[in-house]
Amino acid sequence: METVIGTSESNGPVKVRNPHIKSLSVDHLYHIALDTSDIDKLESIFGDVKFVCFGGQPSRMEGFVKYINKELGLDTHGPCPQNYAAGTDRYCVYKAGPVLSVSHGIGIPSLSIVFNEILKLMHYAKCRDVTFFRIGTCGGIGLEPGSVVLTEKAVDGEFSHFYKMFILGKRVERPAIVDESLVQDLEACAREDDEFRTVRGITMCTEDFYECQARLDGAFCDFNEQDKMAFMQTLKENNICNIEMESLGFLALCRHAGIKGAVACVTLLDRLEQDYITVDIPKLKKWQVRAQTLILRYIKKKLGIECGLIPSLVYPQTIWCY
Numbered sequence: 001m002e003t004v005i006g007t008s009e010s011n012g013p014v015k016v017r018n019p020h021i022k023s024l025s026v027d028h029l030y031h032i033a034l035d036t037s038d039i040d041k042l043e044s045i046f047g048d049v050k051f052v053c054f055g056g057q058p059s060r061m062e063g064f065v066k067y068i069n070k071e072l073g074l075d076t077h078g079p080c081p082q083n084y085a086a087g088t089d090r091y092c093v094y095k096a097g098p099v100l101s102v103s104h105g106i107g108i109p110s111l112s113i114v115f116n117e118i119l120k121l122m123h124y125a126k127c128r129d130v131t132f133f134r135i136g137t138c139g140g141i142g143l144e145p146g147s148v149v150l151t152e153k154a155v156d157g158e159f160s161h162f163y164k165m166f167i168l169g170k171r172v173e174r175p176a177i178v179d180e181s182l183v184q185d186l187e188a189c190a191r192e193d194d195e196f197r198t199v200r201g202i203t204m205c206t207e208d209f210y211e212c213q214a215r216l217d218g219a220f221c222d223f224n225e226q227d228k229m230a231f232m233q234t235l236k237e238n239n240i241c242n243i244e245m246e247s248l249g250f251l252a253l254c255r256h257a258g259i260k261g262a263v264a265c266v267t268l269l270d271r272l273e274q275d276y277i278t279v280d281i282p283k284l285k286k287w288q289v290r291a292q293t294l295i296l297r298y299i300k301k302k303l304g305i306e307c308g309l310i311p312s313l314v315y316p317q318t319i320w321c322y
Contacts (some may be wrong), residue, residue, distance in 0.1 A: 011129050014122040015258060021120070029117040033087030036124055045084075046125035050098040051299050052118060054111065054250070055135045058092040058103040064135070064292055065094035065101035071296060072097050072305065093118075099299060104134075107207070108163070108249030115253050131182065132254050132261040135291050138203070138244040139213065140267030141235050145279065146196050146287045148294060150183050151203040151263040154247040157212060159238060163252035176251035182262045189297040196266075196290045201241025203263065205248035213243055215275055232272055242267055264291040 021027055027036045036042065055061045065081050068074075074097050085093040091114045094101040102118055104111040111134075122130055140147060154176040155161050162173035183200060190198035210218025214228040235243075247263045254261030266287050269277050277284065 014119065014127050014130055016120055016123045017256070027120065027124070029121060031088060031090045031113055032085040032093050032117050032121070034084065034093075034117075034121060039124055042121065043125045046095070046100070046121060047127060048098050049095070049100050049122060049125065049127050049130060050302070051131050051133065052100040052102060052122070053133045053135055053295060054102050054104045054114070054118075056104060056106060056137075056246075060288065061092055061101040061103045062094060065096045065099070067292075068096035068099050068101065068296070068299075071300070072099075072303070090114075098303070104246065106209075107245045108205070111246045112249055112253060115250070119253075119257055119259070130259060132250075132259050133295050134246055134250045134261075134263045134265075135295055136244060136246065136263070136265045137268050137288055137291075138242040138265040139269055139271045140242050141232065141240050141270070142272055143199065143241060143267050143270060144197065145267055145269050146283075146290065147267045148190075148196055148198045148291050149203065149242045149265050149267060150186050150198065150200045150294075151247050151251070151265070152178055152180075152183055152200045153202045154178070154205050154251050154263070155202060155240075156205055156248055157207070161248070163249050174252040174256050176248045177255050178251060179254075179260045179262060182260050185301075186262055186264060186294055186298055189294045189301070194290075194293075196287075198294065199241060202239050203247045203265070204235060204240045204243045206243060206245055209245065214271075217275070229272075236272065243271065264294055266291045 024036075029035060034042070053061070053064065055064065062081065062083070069081065081094045081096070083092050083094055085091050091105070092103045100118070102114060104114050138149065140149070143149070153161055156164070161176050163176055164171060164173050166172070187198065187200060206212035209215070211220060214223070214231045215221075216225065216228060242265060244265055250263060251261055268284065268287065269275075
């Protein structure tokens with residue numbers, strides 16, 4: 001087993017830890033339908049990016065960029081923002097001024113692919129001082145549904161904070177270390193008059209939606225209700241606040257890339273009480289905007305814009321997974 005400790009540098013130009021890409025005449029970013037055949041164009045379009053916001057669903061990230069356009073007074077593409085990854089059906093990439101809004105799909109493997117290509121895009125565009133966020137949904141542990149969790153530590157099913165992968169047949173572990181100052185800044189964006197609670201906590205990141213999250217309704221299940229509840233109680237006793245499927249890989253990749261990164265997720269249910277969402281769609285839409293609210297406030301503060309309350313966004317019909 002090899003343990004690789006990433007850098008913690010987060011200022012200056014975005015760097016890529018791969019000397020081999022210098023030998024490529026054209027680097028194809030296959031999954032976001034971009035390439036370096038006209039690198040000056042990439043710099044002209046994306047060179048001012050300071051914030052990259054990742055989220056699972058394309059519709060959610062489209063709605064997010066529409067609000068950013070409106071909130072920052074941009075509306076550069078009218079009601080239909082441009083999807084720079086429209087040449088593929090894998091991901092979406094939208095831009096609103098210094099903010100990139102990117103979908104990552106479900107799970108670490110899907111996220112890692114787009115993370116690699118967005119990181120290279122930021123490098124080729126000569127971006128500097130960039131901060132990455134994952135904005136998502138999750139299942140809570142002992143929290144009121146609709147709460148926002150800021151991940152202060154991400155762990156896997158063995159309560160390890162290392163993202164484990166195999167490279168050339170060797171096990172590599174990369175630490176998912178949270179940028180404490182960034183979490184503190186996000187926490188400071190919460191307000192006493194918010195309709196929701198914002199908490200810091202430990203996030204469990206799983207490899208699966210069903211068995212690994214102790215659900216009883218998958219195609220496979222070799223445990224019973226009592227086993228499930230005993231596991232949930234163990235999570236509670238170990239101060240786990242929420243469960244999702246991307247935080248461990250996301251934070252480890254940010255650390256390895258030398259990028260400041262943070263995760264903010266809204267809880268859609270309390271797994272100590274239920275496995276299934278029972279609230280109506282309008283309330284779910286309202287809840288999922290809450291994590292975005294904190295990120296928007298942080299971005300506006302960094303840009304020197306007065307932060308106002310964030311109204312609900314309007315999204316297409318969506319299926320929630322937590």
